[in-house]
Structure formats: structure tokens, C-alpha cells
Amino acid sequence: MNSNRFPKSARLLKSDEFDRVFRRRCVVSDDLLVLHAERGLAEETRMGLVVSRKCGNAVVRNRWKRILREAFRLVRSELPQGLDLVIVPRRNGKPGAIPSLVAAQSSLSELVKRAAKKLASASK
Numbered sequence: 802m803n804s805n806r807f808p809k810s811a812r813l814l815k816s817d818e819f820d821r822v823f824r825r826r827c828v829v830s831d832d833l834l835v836l837h838a839e840r841g842l843a844e845e846t847r848m849g850l851v852v853s854r855k856c857g858n859a860v861v862r863n864r865w866k867r868i869l870r871e872a873f874r875l876v877r878s879e880l881p882q883g884l885d886l887v888i889v890p891r892r893n894g895k896p897g898a899i900p901s902l903v904a905a906q907s908s909l910s911e912l913v914k915r916a917a918k919k920l921a922s923a924s925k
Contacts, residue, residue, distance in 0.1 A: 805877075805878070807870060807873070810843070810845060811845055811877065812847060813887065818885065821839060825837070825838070825839040829916045833891055834888055834909065834912060835888075835889040835890075836889075836909075836912040837886070837889070839884070839885045840884065841883045850865075852866055855892050856890055856892055868899065869888055875906055876906055880910065881914070881917040884913070884917065884920070
């Protein structure tokens with residue numbers, strides 16, 4: 802049961818951590834999300850969110866964050882270990898559009914797998 806928790810150690814919290822991931826420029830995306838990835842300093846896969854005002858008002862932005870946190874929490878055990886991820890929602894058409902949890906989960910797991918492959922090939 803504890804493997805599905807989302808502890809503070811699994812989050813990117815400091816701006817230096819976000820900057821390190823953005824500097825790497827390992828970016829993958831689909832219609833729903835843009836994912837920036839970097840090899841982590843810890844063994845655990847960690848996640849940070851960047852949800853801008855372009856996504857909508859505060860209610861919509863907070864909904865995006867709740868859905869993305871929950872999607873990460875649910876798929877975290879299936880993801881490759883040792884990555885730092887920054888997730889940016891892509892605004893699709895109309896502002897205020899919020900994805901379903903299932904769509905966010907599938908998008909996140911596919912993007913992380915693609916990013917891990919990209920990082921592995923870049924390190925060779």
C-alpha cells in the first residue's frame with residue numbers, strides 16, 4: 802500500500818532542481834503534455850509541475866495539478882527509476898479544457914518511457 806504514496810521526496814520543489822531539468826533539454830510531448838526529463842540525483846523518480854495561466858483560471862490550473870499528481874502517483878511504480886521530470890500541460894484549443902485521469906495516466910507513462918529511451922541513447 803505504501804508504494805502508491807506520493808511523499809515529499811518524490812517532488813521537485815526548488816527552482817534549482819527545475820532549472821537543472823530544463824537545461825538538459827530532453828523534451829518529449831504529445832497532444833496533452835510536454836515532459837522535460839533529466840537523470841535524477843536520487844534513485845527515486847521525482848516530478849515537478851509547471852501549470853501556467855494560459856491553461857485557465859486558478860480553479861482550472863489547480864484541477865490540472867491534482868489530476869497530474871494523481872496520475873503520477875498511480876503510475877510511479879511502473880516508471881523507470883532515477884529520473885527527474887517536469888510536466889507542463891499543453892493547452893488544447895479552448896482554455897479550461899481538463900483531461901480525464903485515465904488520459905493523463907496513459908499520456909504520462911508513454912512520455913516517460915520515451916524520455917527514458919532518449920536519455921539512454923544520449924548518454925551512449
